[in-house]
Amino acid sequence: MEQDGAVEAVGVFGALVAGIGWVLKNLALAFWNLGYALTHPGLWLDWSDKEAITRFVYYGGSVEFFFVVFTAFLVFTGIGLWRNSILWGGVRVLEGIANTLGRVFAWAGLLMVLQQVIIVFMQRIFARAEISLGFGIPVSFDISWWSEELKFYNALVVALCLTYTFVQKGHVRVDLVYSAISFRAKRVIDMLGSVLFMMPMAVLIWLYSWFFLWRHLIVPNPSASNTLEQLLMKSRALRWNVETIGFSPNGFTAYFLFKVLLVALCGLIFIHAWAFLWRSYLEWKEGPESEDKYLDLDVLEAVEEPHVPSQS
Incomplete structure (x- = not known):
């Protein structure tokens, strides 16, 4: 029994060492892979070549x-730990991206409402079966197409305004401990949350959504389990097969855009986890006086009513 336990312990230790070696090897190779990709863009950006599309996928x-x-x-984190001003710069840039996207695409909610009003008027009052927009050569689709397109506006708001809402502290926080602990303890919890929850979740969803997207754009369908060699073999028969089937015969014909937004959502969550980690660390280091430093929050200013003197 003792001998079996010792053998098992050695096996676990060996696997741990092998895992650490694998991580260190890939970290070292990352510089080579990035340099090779930047110096040979035609291998993965020349989409007139089927193998380039396959490599990109x-x-x-x-x-x-x-x-x-x-x-x-x-x-970047290592450099920022040495010069905190660089880390603050990264926070401001990434939070600025989230705020800009959110403030722009939040208007999709208004477009959704206006388009729904137009659809109701065209259907119930004018009894029209289609809506045309534009001058000269207008864009004309069946009303069911415009009705299903409303889902896309909703997807724009959800996917591209999620990190904006996070920056603006608009998400609901359910806490039993967080509100009762010290300022620096809160920052430690925030750092752990970004590393243990936000980043892994974004990576896992990305791995699913990336191939989910491309399975609706090209055939033969790529798979996450395929090696590069296997995908290059498939590329001989590769052709575009963009998803255009709606829920109704004349419905919305660009459902692949929802998959694109899913990928964008994962990328935004991942890079904003960086910003949240960096901000939490910097606020932990600098203390309570740095809370919400450089944070660009949207504030609705109350309109002051003119003072009317009372008459006796």
């Missing part, structure tokens, strides 16, 4: 791509 969900992004994060 493969590397978008590959271990190599993950370690390139992760290494960039580690390098």
Whole structure:
């Protein structure tokens, strides 16, 4: 029994060492992979070549791509730990991206309402079967197409305004401990949350959504389990097969855009986890006086009513 336990312990230790070696090897190779990709863009950006499309699909969900992004994060974080002003700059840039996207695409909610009003008027009052927009050569689709397109506006708000809402502290926080602990303890919890929850969740959903997107754009369907060699073999028969089937015969014909938004959502969550980690660390280091430093919050200013003197 003792001998079996010792053998098992050695096996676990060996696996741990092998895992650490694998991580270190991929971190080192990340610099080579990034340099090679930047110096040979035709291998993955020349989409007139079927093999280039295949390489783009493969590397978008590959271990190599993950370690390139992760290494960039580690390098920038390391430099920022040395010069905190650089880290604050990264926070401001990433939060600025989230705020800009949110403030722009939040208007999709208004477009959704206006389009729904037009649809109701065209159907119930004018009894029209289609809506045409534009001058000269107008864009004309069946009313069911415009009705189903409303879902896309909703998807724009959800996917591209989620990190904006996070920056603006608009998400509901259910806490039993958080509100009762010290300022620096809160920042530690925030750092752990970004590393243990936000980043892994974004990576897992990305791996699913990336190939989910491309299975609705090209055939033969790529798979996350395929090696690069297997996908290159499939590329001989590759052709575009963009998803255009709606829920109704004349419905919305660009459902692949929902898959694009899913990928964008994962990317935004991942890079904003960086900003949240960096901000939490900097606020932990600098203390309560740095809370919400450089944070660009939207505030509705109350309109002051003119003072009317009372008459006796």
